[in-house]
Amino acid sequence: MTADDPARTLTRHLRELAVRRARLRRHRAEVTGNPAQLRYLDAVISRLGDEIDHRRDHLAIVASTGSYQPWSHCHFRVGDFARIGGAWYPVLHAGWRALTVPPLDLLGERRHHPNPEHGVDTGSVAYVRVYGRRRAGRVLHTPPPPEGATCTCRVTIPTFNAEFVPERDAGLCTEPAVARLTIRHDGTTCGCHGICLLTDTDAADAASRAPWVEVVLLCDAHTYEHTAGNGATETAAITFEDLT
Ligand SMILES: [Zn+2]
Numbered sequence: 001m002t003a004d005d006p007a008r009t010l011t012r013h014l015r016e017l018a019v020r021r022a023r024l025r026r027h028r029a030e031v032t033g034n035p036a037q038l039r040y041l042d043a044v045i046s047r048l049g050d051e052i053d054h055r056r057d058h059l060a061i062v063a064s065t066g067s068y069q070p071w072s073h074c075h076f077r078v079g080d081f082a083r084i085g086g087a088w089y090p091v092l093h094a095g096w097r098a099l100t101v102p103p104l105d106l107l108g109e110r111r112h113h114p115n116p117e118h119g120v121d122t123g124s125v126a127y128v129r130v131y132g133r134r135r136a137g138r139v140l141h142t143p144p145p146p147e148g149a150t151c152t153c154r155v156t157i158p159t160f161n162a163e164f165v166p167e168r169d170a171g172l173c174t175e176p177a178v179a180r181l182t183i184r185h186d187g188t189t190c191g192c193h194g195i196c197l198l199t200d201t202d203a204a205d206a207a208s209r210a211p212w213v214e215v216v217l218l219c220d221a222h223t224y225e226h227t228a229g230n231g232a233t234e235t236a237a238i239t240f241e242d243l244t
């Protein structure tokens with residue numbers, strides 16, 4: 001574990017965001033009789049909520065695949081769309097530090113360049129503010145796994161005496177990943193019927209764990225298995241992303 005361990009950085013960042021949101025919520029409860037200010041606070045709180053969800057997804061990626069690369073210039077090119085503040089913007093330029101997009105429409109207010117002499121009407125957005133990429137109709141909410149990432153499923157082999165042990169574990173699949181599943185486990189909408197929220201301890205008074213996010217990388221065969229088993233690839237709790 002080093003100082004720039006991504007999981008640790010993300011956890012710290014998440015905690016800061018949660019503290020900021022709690023402070024704003026307290027502040028909101030005290031504001032009375034100013035609808036414009038309330039609307040503004042609600043918008044900021046909801047954006048913080050989006051950011052918290054997004055960082056949680058990143059943390060789940062670190063936990064499941066062992067690595068995580070934030071969005072950067074190598075993930076974007078002209079013609080892509082980037083998700084910023086809840087809307088999609090065409091990418092005009094992918095710089096080292098930021099994306100150039102048309103003027104942002106944040107909180108219902110168009111942000112023009114402060115200097116009217118400035119000819120080009122564009123906005124510059126740091127990569128940490130980018131929450132997705134759309135390229136040729138394919139949406140990625142978080143950056144793709146690094147080159148050469150493999151399937152994170154386990155291979156199971158049917159046994160001959162299915163009566164006793166229907167299948168045996170043959171270890172991790174080593175096929176290249178072609179899709180990614182993000183599952184938001186809340187016990188109900190994820191389809192686990194509460195099993196995913198059980199703690200490991202068998203104690204009767206064991207509290208169930210908090211909702212969590214699981215990220216799974218799928219190879220061709222495991223994508224087929226998922227699609228065949230579920231009918232629909234996506235549900236309210238499951239995001240399916242094509243990585244090809
Ligand atoms: Zn679940």
Ligand SMILES: [Zn+2]
Binds near residue numbers: 174175220
């Ligand atoms: Zn596989």
